[in-house]
Structures are given as structure tokens and as C-alpha cells.
Amino acid sequence: MARAAGGAPLAPGHEELGFNDAAWNVWPFNAYARTYANWASWWQQALQPPAAASDPELSRLNFAGRLLLEAASPANFLQTNPELLNRTAAESGQNLIRGLKHWLEDAQRAVSGARPAGSEQFEVGKEVAVTPGKVVFRNRLIELLQYAPQTPEVYAEPVLITPAWIMKYYILDLSPRNSLVRYLVEKGHTVFMISWKNPGAADRELGMDDYLQLGFFDALAQVRRLVPQRQVHAVGYCIGGTLLAIAAAALAQAGDAPFASLTLLAAQTDFSEPGELSVFITPSQIAMLEAMMEKSGVLESERMGAAFALLRSRDLLWKPAVDQYMRGERPKLNDLMAWNADGTRMPRRMHSEYLERLYLKNELARGEFTVRGERIDLSCLRAPLFVVGTETDHVAPWRSVYKVRDLTRSADYTFLLTSGGHNAGIVSGPLHPRRRHRMLTWSNATARLSPDEWLKSAPPLEGSWWPAWQRWLMEHSTAKRQPAGALRAAAGAQQRALEDAPGSYVRG
Structure with a gap:
């Protein structure tokens, strides 16, 4: 804490946690980042495979703990993320207004069953799947x-x-x-x-x-x-x-x-x-899925997509949410991202x-x-x-x-x-x-x-x-x-x- 208060830069290795900007070296944000990094390191060492791999219960506990860790990152919140605060000040809050518009558009698309914004640029038979x-x-x-x-x-x-x-x-x-x-x-x-x-x-x-x-x-x-x-x-x-x-x-x-x-x-x-x-594949999970599928006859693609997203929640859930709804930046979809949104049952x-x-x-x-x-x-x-x-x-x-x-x-x-x-x-x-x-x-x-x-x-x-x-x-x-x-x-x-x-x- 004393090093953080003195403005000492973060040690190397924090980049993958989202703390690579110089703004994270300034008090109190460097304290947030250090505390979070130490917490994440402790959890990883305490429940890291191969011990977790040999014990299904420990593996599920490790997975749940990682989900909580990635959700609790100070990079995910406006008040604790200096990059977001600096941008919001520089744009007089316009980034948050754009983010709100993006959220409302995505919510409307989710309710109507439409594909994500930008995926219409990759139409099957025109931009993708075009080999004769x-x-x-x-x-x-x-x-x-x-x-x-x-x-x-x-x-x-x-x-x-x-x-x-x-x-x-x-x-x-x-x-x-x-x-x-x-x-x-x-x-x-x-x-x-x-x-x-x-x-x-x-x-x-x-x-x-x-x-x-x-x-x-x-x-x-x-x-x-x-x-x-x-x-x-x-x-x-x-x-x-x-x-x-x-x-x-x-x-x-x-x-x-x-x-x-x-x-x-x-x-x-x-x-x-x-x-x-494997954390999603247990007898109780399968029984729950079978009960869901009994009515519709199929497993919807959204359910599988959500499970896959949880495997990489930092990259597939939290970072996109921060970028779109707080930075106000829409990602430019590529062909692979557009394909990923085109799910099957x-x-x-x-x-x-x-x-x-x-x-x-x-x-x-x-x-x-x-x-x-x-x-x-x-x-x-x-x-x-x-x-x-x-x-x-x-x-x-x-x-x-x-x-x-x-x-x-x-x-x-x-x-x-x-x-x-x-x-x-x-x-x-x-x-x-x-x-x-x-x-x-x-x-x-x-x-x-x-x-x-x-x-x-x-x-x-x-x-x-x-x-x-x-x-x-x-x-x-x-x-x-x-x-x-x-x-x-x-x-x-x-x-x-x-x-x-x-x-x-x-x-x-």
C-alpha cells in the first residue's frame, strides 16, 4: 500500500488484467489494481489445476471463483477505472450517452431475436460462404x-x-x-x-x-x-x-x-x-437441460453461447460490455465474429x-x-x-x-x-x-x-x-x-x- 501511495508503477504482468494504461499507476487506482491482482494471484495458486482437474468439486469451485474475480475487476466499473473517468471528463459524458444508446439497441435486438449490430455486413452467400x-x-x-x-x-x-x-x-x-x-x-x-x-x-x-x-x-x-x-x-x-x-x-x-x-x-x-x-456437464445439469428441451424439443443456441462465453468471461463478457456501454465504442465485427453470432440449435x-x-x-x-x-x-x-x-x-x-x-x-x-x-x-x-x-x-x-x-x-x-x-x-x-x-x-x-x-x- 505504501508503494501504491508513493506512485510506484505496477509490476509487469498486470497487462492481461486490463491495467496496462499509465493511468493505473496513479493513486488510488494503483491500490485498486494491486489489491485485485494479489487477490487473483492468491485464488489462482490456492485452487490451480492439476489439483482442481482431479477433483470435480474443486474444479467447479475454482471456475466459480474465477467468474467472481473477473466480474469484480476494478476495470469493469466507472468509479474505479481511471481510463473511463478520464475519457468521460474529456468527452463531457458523451461516451456514456453513446453507451446507453448501444445498450438500448442491444436490448431491443435481444428481445426481438435479431443478430448483433454489425453482423448484417456479413451476409451468407454474399460476404461469407461465397466459394463457388x-x-x-x-x-x-x-x-x-x-x-x-x-x-x-x-x-x-x-x-x-x-x-x-x-x-x-x-x-x-x-x-x-x-x-x-x-x-x-x-x-x-x-x-x-x-x-x-x-x-x-x-x-x-x-x-x-x-x-x-x-x-x-x-x-x-x-x-x-x-x-x-x-x-x-x-x-x-x-x-x-x-x-x-x-x-x-x-x-x-x-x-x-x-x-x-x-x-x-x-x-x-x-x-x-x-x-x-466439464463444470457444465454433471448429472444434475443434464437433467435440467433435458427438462428445458422436453418442451421445445431443442437446445437453443443462446444457451450454448452463454456457456462458452463464461469460459472466457473477461474477454467475451466484461471487456465488450465496458467498451460498448461505458467507452461508447462499438467493435468492428469481422467475419469470424459475425459467424459466431449465427448460432444453431x-x-x-x-x-x-x-x-x-x-x-x-x-x-x-x-x-x-x-x-x-x-x-x-x-x-x-x-x-x-x-x-x-x-x-x-x-x-x-x-x-x-x-x-x-x-x-x-x-x-x-x-x-x-x-x-x-x-x-x-x-x-x-x-x-x-x-x-x-x-x-x-x-x-x-x-x-x-x-x-x-x-x-x-x-x-x-x-x-x-x-x-x-x-x-x-x-x-x-x-x-x-x-x-x-x-x-x-x-x-x-x-x-x-x-x-x-x-x-x-x-x-x-
Whole structure:
């Protein structure tokens, strides 16, 4: 306190708490900042994992304490934030008037169900999801998109992408500079994408088996029909990657080997350590969700969005609120932020099965998960495997994603860790000045490293992970390419397109 009263500057390390402005070095605000930082440090040391990770009750206590800490930050209040006070004085309170207008506008949008301000600048099919393509198949759960080739010749093996159904597929086809789909087709790959229907009350009884059959299996059958006698590069993102692993194992157990390779992006197969998301997944929480879903038949996207926001409340709740309602500054939305506001619903049955069977009981990793009555054994996966984790992932922590190595038996296995989180880490663009990654490949099915050993063994590399993965795809594709026109003609002979991409389901 004496150092604060003397005007001593804050020690380094307080920037992430929001105290990086010089105004926080002035009494009494430096005292507020020091007191808060000491309190936060004590709490973190008292309940920091791994102790919390091994005790669910302690983990929930730690999470609740962090929420209270982040809510109580002096940076969140006008009276205790010198930056806000200085701005309010300089603008004669106009920032607060703008903030009130922003709050009223947001409240009106929330009541009417409208999307956040600024998201209208990113309309699906105009600013995002604009890579040319066709809807080549549709059933009650999915549309299958086939993208037009952008090169004279294409690789023989098509790429089939299975995104998560808790998000709209176009996170992988944002604006052209951030579109993984466009990047792949410009590199000569034939890309197919599953676009999930946004379910309603009539879809309440759709379960995991339906997402496998109507989703992945139907899509794969169409790809194999349109590009016959070729293996497929299958890619799965988030829960879409979990679904891909289940489907690939089921096919392998049946003696079918349709895959040239498998790529899992931020996808868990062992849910024994799912990170902070586990605080929301308890028997009592699931019972409460089931009671809510019983009436509507679905889990609304706002409920899932709120849970994800709580995982990073400082960045996703408090800082945006301070900026918009006290500074009076509207953030300039980018394509990823606009996509994040375009949520989807989850069918009652599927969501309950997903949480109970995968998260609570961890059936997939234990070899107890069944498809059509048959147990799924992930050790049957022998295809070349490329797995991507992200450093700051709060949804699928990279150490949890890493566990797939112990469950599978691929003799051609690569694990890549990229900077960024669950969404921004995957959507990095081919050229990103602030991205880095690490990558290590095993050429046998038995070698194992702990996550910490892997981290020490894989040197950091600058740049996006996209080029490294595309080179890997190229190495696992047939060397001889085929004319893009021949593929287009063959596909056209097989089936007429239903409509242009991005299709209808993504707009639901």
C-alpha cells in the first residue's frame, strides 16, 4: 500500500488484467489494481489445476471463483477505472450517452431475436460462404456441397469435410482470405462439405445414430458415387471430428477402407479430461437441460453461447460490455465474429446422448460406444491420421485432443499444435503474421510421448498450419492429377445440382 501511495508503477504482468494504461499507476487506482491482482494471484495458486482437474468439486469451485474475480475487476466499473473517468471528463459524458444508446439497441435486438449490430455486413452467400459450388445432395438432416475446381487439374482423391453441428459450416468458408475451403480448391483439391440443417421441434428425436447415418454415411456414399473408385480424405472439426472417428472405426470394423487419410481438427475422442467445459456437464445439469428441451424439443443456441462465453468471461463478457456501454465504442465485427453470432440449435435426443454417453460416461474411449448395436473400437483406425490441437482451446483442450494417439493404431500419425483458440486457431488463413505451430510425425503405431514430452520434442515454427497440412494432404494423394473438366463432367452425368452453394440449410 505504501508503494501504491508513493506512485510506484505496477509490476509487469498486470497487462492481461486490463491495467496496462499509465493511468493505473496513479493513486488510488494503483491500490485498486494491486489489491485485485494479489487477490487473483492468491485464488489462482490456492485452487490451480492439476489439483482442481482431479477433483470435480474443486474444479467447479475454482471456475466459480474465477467468474467472481473477473466480474469484480476494478476495470469493469466507472468509479474505479481511471481510463473511463478520464475519457468521460474529456468527452463531457458523451461516451456514456453513446453507451446507453448501444445498450438500448442491444436490448431491443435481444428481445426481438435479431443478430448483433454489425453482423448484417456479413451476409451468407454474399460476404461469407461465397466459394463457388453446388448442392449435390439433400436429406432431412444435411445438404452436401461440392465446390467448383479452381485449377486445370485436380488431385484424384476428394476431400470430405464434416463440421460440427453446433456451428454453421461456413466457419470453414468465411471471407475469401479466411476460407479454408477456397484455399483447398485453389490448391487443386476437390472439396465436399456437409451443411447441417438447423433443427426444430420436429427433429427432437434425432439421435447420434441419425447424425451418423443421415449425416456422415449418406454424405460419404454420395461422394463415392460422384467420384468413384477413389479413396477420400475425410476431415472432421470439433464434434464433427468425433463423429468422423466413430464412423471411420465402424467402417473399418466392417472391412471397408474408403479413406486415404483422416484429419481431426480440435476434436476429442477421450473425454476424461475435457477442460473447464466439464463444470457444465454433471448429472444434475443434464437433467435440467433435458427438462428445458422436453418442451421445445431443442437446445437453443443462446444457451450454448452463454456457456462458452463464461469460459472466457473477461474477454467475451466484461471487456465488450465496458467498451460498448461505458467507452461508447462499438467493435468492428469481422467475419469470424459475425459467424459466431449465427448460432444453431441442438435436437433434444442427440444433445442428451452426446453429453451423457461421450462426456459423462466417456463411452468412446472406454470401448463401450455402440453404433447399430455394435461396439466401436478406435484401435481399428489404421489410416494416415493428422490431428490438430489449439493452444488456448477452452472447448477441446489440446491435451485432451492429444489422447487420440493412445486410442488409434495409425502407423502414419501426425500431431500439430497451433497457436490460438478453438475457432481462431483453426481459421488462421494461409498467411497469418501472428500464428505459430509445432508438428511431429510418428511412422509407427506404437511410439508414445506424453503431452509434455511431445511439447519438448516439437520445435516451434512460424506461420499458419494450413500450408503444412496441405502439403501432408498432397503427399497422401495420388501423384498423377486428372483434368478438372473430366471430374466436373462425370459428376454432372451422375446427378444434377439442386441449387447453388451455400444452399438453403445454412440460412435456417
